[in-house]
Amino acid sequence: MNLSFGHSVFLFFLILCSGLKAQAQFPFTNTTPTYTQNFNSFNGTFAGLPQYWTILTQASIAQRGEGCGSDNAGGLWSYYSSSSERALGYLPSATSDTFLAQVTFVNNTSNVITSLRVSYNFETWRRLSSGRTNGFTVSTNIPGANVSSLSHSQAPSGMSTCTQLSTLKSLVLNNLSVLPGQTFYFRWGGGRGTSSGASNGIGIDNVTIEILCPPQTINKDTSICFGSSFIDSKLNTYTSSQTFFDTLQTAAGCDSIVHYNLTILPLITQTVDTAICSGQSLVFNNQTYTTSQTGLKDTFTNANGCDSVVTLNLTVNPVYQHTLNESICQGQSYTFNGNVYTATQHGIVGNFQTIKGCDSIVTLNLTVQPLPTLVLNKTICEGESFTHNGITYTTSQTGITTFYPVPGSCDSQVVFNLNVLPVNPLTQTEMIRACFEVQYRGMTFYRDTVIRDTLYNQSGCDSIYHIATIEVFNRPPSVMYTDTTACGELWFNGNLYTQNTTVIDTLKNSTGCDSAIVHTAIYIEHIDMFLSIEDPHDPYEGESFLLRADNRENQGFYVTQWLPEHIFDQDKRLNYQRLSLNGPETLMVIATTPAGCMDTAVLLVEPREYNKNMVIPNAFTPNGDGKNDVFRPFINLDRAYSIIDFKVYNRYGQVIHASAHSSQGWDGSFNGKVQDNGVYQYIIRIRFIDGTEKQFKGDVTLIR
Structure with a gap:
């Protein structure tokens, strides 16, 4: 960029800019390639500047308002000859004022800006001195852009007050490289001018910045059918799918780049195999066919507008x-x-x-x-059986048909009829019993025997059954051992037993012989359950204690249930439970012995009130008389709390006693030295079993 003022002025400009806020930027886009500003609504104040404009030297000049200026008025002006035609102006004063106006842009197009046209009107207002030359130096931050020819100065003569002299300044900048997203600006800077005499008012108007031939890139998807070709503007021919660029000229003579995505749509071919029955017909490609054909073809246009070739193979099937x-x-x-x-x-x-x-x-x-048939008739006596075709029959049957396969012919059938003659024999029984031996029909028997004799009728069926049963009891009596268990007591064979014992009994059979000696072991189980409270035996409300179940009979037992169930959260099979209560509760345990004897025990537990009240003395007398010798809090509870902090301070804020045990208290000494009479401060913090804490602060008076 080109700046006409010196390095010191440029440094001054940088210092001023460092405190300014970020400047709004006019966005150039593909659809907005031109910026124009005519200042017709500018009111001569910094706040009234058009959007995207700023005065970088606000600290060194004053706001002068609207009009055509006055002698040595200085500062920022909105020059006008009529209120509808205004310019952004500056009137140097007698001192060396510096004026620097800037407009800022951003490249929001999708392309690199390579060419810009910049134009504005340089205007001179009222002449105060023909010998002074005033002007604007134009600069930009676009790399490689030379805008020195846009700068202009003028020493007018012969002008009347509040008249205007306008000069058009225009420049085309080429070979630029403003990337998308990049910001840039143009500045107009003016100083006091040259020569002596009063200054002239100068201004700028009708500022126009225009992107020349903004490149336009168009993405275009196109397709052609297989066998066709695509010809671009350079007469290049394409016959396969690919991407390529083509450059066209707009009506304004600017380039427009078209990015083609060319797709070659394939030639669709399809072979259709179909069949009809003899006597039917098929129409294909406007022709009727009644006989088998192969290779019939027809061409159609598909949805893409390309050819689709169908080949038909026709088969005529016979009936x-x-x-x-x-x-x-x-x-x-x-x-x-x-x-x-x-x-x-x-x-x-x-x-x-x-x-x-x-x-x-x-x-x-x-x-x-038809099937060949054979009839088979059979007779048996009641009680006998007959097997036919693998099945055994004991009752009369008629028409049982069985089929037998015959190779090369139909099955042959056999019809089976079975007649079972009734048998009503008389049964004569005889029982002979004795010890050691039995005499029967001239014979001696030493062991059990059954003698059977059968008489038959004329049909060969049984008529009379004679059964003689001989029982000889010559065996020693058997010895049996049994046991039985009862709860508390047992009546056995007419006797009452309350303790473990063994009963021996001899059994005789109906003949009067000894048959068995029975040893019966009697087990009497005793269970008398009771509940007791331990650890501690007198719990407070909310304090954990141990509930234990025991058998007064000192015999083994199993706990089966604790009640109420919602109170107990330990293994219900244990003979003890740890719990806490917030009020009176009736507790029960159910237990059984190994033999199944059951007993329950009930206990009403009334926990002591958990009273957190306490008394803290406000004086004590550690004189060794055994009365009020130690300072400590007096709590209604005898346990179930902990003193987590107990400190005593003297009047200097020194800790002279620290303890977490209320039983010790403070005996009025520090490091073995007796402390003086006076007032001391204390802090006591106590934690209760429900998790709450209390803190007490106060004074205690030591009196000896």
């Missing part, structure tokens, strides 16, 4: 006629065309479709063959 001769055996059935047949039939016609969908006419002739 079949068939006669079916079938035979079945008597008792069987035959299903044909959805109907079931069990008798001889001829000429049954059925219409079917082949797997290719054509008619197939079948005529059925059905013959039913």
Whole structure:
């Protein structure tokens, strides 16, 4: 950029800029390539500057308002000859004022800006001295942009007050490289001017910044059919799918870049295999076909507008006629065309479709063959059995039919009839018992024996059964051991037992012989449950204590349940539970012995009131008389709390006693030295079993 003022002035400008806020920027876009500002609404104040403009030297000049200026008025002006035509102006004063106005832009196009046209009107207002030259130096921060020819100065003569002399300044900047997102500015700077004499008012108006030939890039997707070609503006020919660029000129003579995505749509070919039945026809490509054909072709236009070639292969399937001769055996059935047949039939016609969908006419002739039959009759006595075809029968049967396969023919059937003759024999029984031996029918028996004799009737069936049962009891009596268990007491064989014992009993059979010696072990289990409170035995409300269950009989037991269940959260099988109560509660335990004897124990637990009240003395007398010798808090509780902090301070704020045990208290000494009479401060902090804490602060008077 080109600046006409010296390094010191430039440094001064930087110092001024460092305190300014970020400047708004006019956004150049693809649709907004031109900026124009005519200042017709400018009122001559810093706040009234148009958007995107700022005065970088506000600290060194004053706001002068609207009009055409006055002698040596100095500062910022809105010059006008009429209120509808204004300019951004500056009138140097007698001192060396510096004026610097800036407009800021940002490249929000999608392309690099390479060319700009910059123009404005340089205006001179009222002449005060023909010898003084005033002007603006134009600068920019665009790299490589030379804007010195836009600077202008003028020493007018012959002008009347509040008249205007306007000069158009214009410049085209080429070979620029303003990237997308990059900001840039243009500045107009003026000083006191040259020569002597009063200054002239100067201004700028009709500022125009224009992007020349802003590049336009257009993305265009296009497609052609296979076998066709695409020709761009340079007469390049494309026949395959690809991307390429083409440069066109707009009506204004600027380049417009088209980015083509070319797609070659494929030629769609399809082969269709179809079939019809003999006697049917098919129309394809406006032709009717009744015989088999191959390679028939037709061309269609698909949805993309390209050719689609269909090749047809036509097959004509024949219609079949068939006669079916079938035979079945008597008792069987035959299903044909959805109907079931069990008798001889001829000429049954059925219409079917082949797997290719054509008619197939079948005529059925059905013959039913009879079965050969054999009758088998058999007689047995009641109580006997007969096996036929693997099945054993003991009762009369009629018409049991069994089929036997015959190779190459129908099954043969055997009809089985079984007659069971009734038998009503008389049964005569005899029982002979004795110890060691039995004499029967001239014979001596030393062991148990059953003698059977059967008489038959004329049909060969049983008539009389004679059964003699001999029982000889010559065996030593058996010895048996049993045991039984009872709860508390047991009545056994008419006797009452309350302690463990063994009872021996001898059993005799109906013959009077000893048969068994029974040893019965009697076990009496005793259970008398009770509950007791431990650790501590007199709990406060909310204080944890141990509840224990025991058997007064000193025999083993198992706990099966603690009640109420919601109070106990430990293993319910334990004989003890740890819990806390907030009020009176009736507690129960249920227990059994190994033999299943059950007992319960009930205990009403009334926890002591958990009273947190306490008394802290305001004086004590550590004189060794055994009365009020130690300073400590007096709490209604004998436990279930902890003193977590107990400190005593002298009047200098020194800790002279620190303890966490109320039983010790303070004996009025510090490091073994007796403390003086006086007032001392204390802090006592106590934590209770419910988690709450109390802190006490106060004074205590030591009196000896």
